Amino acid sequence: MENLVRKNILNLSPYLSAREEYSEKKGVFLDANENPFGIYNRYPDPYQETLKQRLSEIKNILSNRIFIGNGSDEIIDIAFRIFCEPYRDKALTFIPTYGMYEVSANINAVELIKIPLNSDFQIDKKTIEPFFSDKNLKLIFICSPNNPTGNLLKSEDIEFILQNFKGIVIVDEAYIDFCDQPSFLEKIEKYPNLIVSQTLSKAWGLAGIRLGIAYMNESFLSYYNKVKAPYNISAVNQKIALETLHNIEEYEQKRNEILSEKTKLINELKGLKIVRKIYPSDANFLLIEADNANELYSQLIAKQIIIRNRNTVIPNCLRITVGTQEENQKLVIALKQISNG
Numbered sequence: 001m002e003n004l005v006r007k008n009i010l011n012l013s014p015y016l017s018a019r020e021e022y023s024e025k026k027g028v029f030l031d032a033n034e035n036p037f038g039i040y041n042r043y044p045d046p047y048q049e050t051l052k053q054r055l056s057e058i059k060n061i062l063s064n065r066i067f068i069g070n071g072s073d074e075i076i077d078i079a080f081r082i083f084c085e086p087y088r089d090k091a092l093t094f095i096p097t098y099g100m101y102e103v104s105a106n107i108n109a110v111e112l113i114k115i116p117l118n119s120d121f122q123i124d125k126k127t128i129e130p131f132f133s134d135k136n137l138k139l140i141f142i143c144s145p146n147n148p149t150g151n152l153l154k155s156e157d158i159e160f161i162l163q164n165f166k167g168i169v170i171v172d173e174a175y176i177d178f179c180d181q182p183s184f185l186e187k188i189e190k191y192p193n194l195i196v197s198q199t200l201s202k203a204w205g206l207a208g209i210r211l212g213i214a215y216m217n218e219s220f221l222s223y224y225n226k227v228k229a230p231y232n233i234s235a236v237n238q239k240i241a242l243e244t245l246h247n248i249e250e251y252e253q254k255r256n257e258i259l260s261e262k263t264k265l266i267n268e269l270k271g272l273k274i275v276r277k278i279y280p281s282d283a284n285f286l287l288i289e290a291d292n293a294n295e296l297y298s299q300l301i302a303k304q305i306i307i308r309n310r311n312t313v314i315p316n317c318l319r320i321t322v323g324t325q326e327e328n329q330k331l332v333i334a335l336k337q338i339s340n341g
């Protein structure tokens with residue numbers, strides 16, 4: 001797989017931080033120009049070993065398959081920087097999908113090929129096959145469950161791509177904890193070209209700390225570690241993440257509450273005539289079709305209820321995040337008022 005890595009990254013001598021030269025905890029540390037006073041005065045662990053150990057237990061995967069990023073955004077950006085030569089290489093994704101792949105491609109001067117999903121928001125294998133022979137195509141992003149459509153993509157289709165595409169496949173599983181399907185994490189050893197991306201931003205409730213996780217083979221991991229900023233995860237964030245990852249009970253309770261609220265919300269929305277369609281969802285949000293998405297969006301804004309207008313992506317569609325019982329109730333009341341308009 002090494003031939004997929006850009007030459008400048010293959011040959012890169014990474015920054016060697018003071019904390020890497022001497023890894024023991026005990027000692028008189030006069031090596032990093034830190035302030036000797038305070039609580040957060042020391043640079044954090046550059047490789048977040050304790051946090052990875054915990055993730056390794058929860059996810060049942062070796063900790064030397066884990067990369068932790070400053071949000072999934074960093075994971076996506078680093079993929080472009082390791083594998084894509086600017087102004088030459090390409091990436092591919094299936095639309096409609098998460099907007100960050102395109103932004104990151106543009107920042108890195110990489111062309112993003114956008115293949116439409118079919119009418120069930122699934123991959124049409126025929127549309128992708130011709131691209132497998134493109135030598136400059138390096139990355140394929142697959143978001144499953146997909147944002148903003150909410151559905152899982154068929155695992156056979158993802159495996160078909162993993163088996164036939166010679167470049168890297170990044171499966172973005174930001175919403176995987178809300179569905180009952182197994183993660184592609186289990187297939188890391190089987191497919192050396194697979195990177196699975198997850199996050200603490202959704203089911204774990206930590207969007208504020210910006211912590212994304214990627215699972216990959218050891219070789220790719222070594223390049224991720226070379227390219228990342230030396231101390232990409234702050235000591236405060238490592239601490240909060242670790243505490244949260246030890247509280248599995250609270251995590252499960254919150255997730256189950258979101259899922260039961262989702263079922264209630266679907267039932268309420270079904271009874272409203274301004275809601276034309278509710279798409280099936282494997283995530284913590286619902287994609288709905290309205291008579292007029294722009295109008296509905298503005299009417300809700302006027303009531304200080306903010307949902308995501310996806311009209312420009314899928315005509316007359318809006319994305320609703322499942323909130324607390326109280327928040328969802330406010331939304332339903334507002335929708336009823338608008339409906340009876």
Ligand SMILES: *Cc1c(COP(=O)(O)O)cnc(C)c1O
Pocket residue numbers: 070071072073074098143147172174198199200201202207210211212
């Ligand atoms: C919300 C979301 C993420 C999470 O991004 P972070 O940078 O980790 O907060 C990643 N991918 C998709 C598709 C998302 O919707």
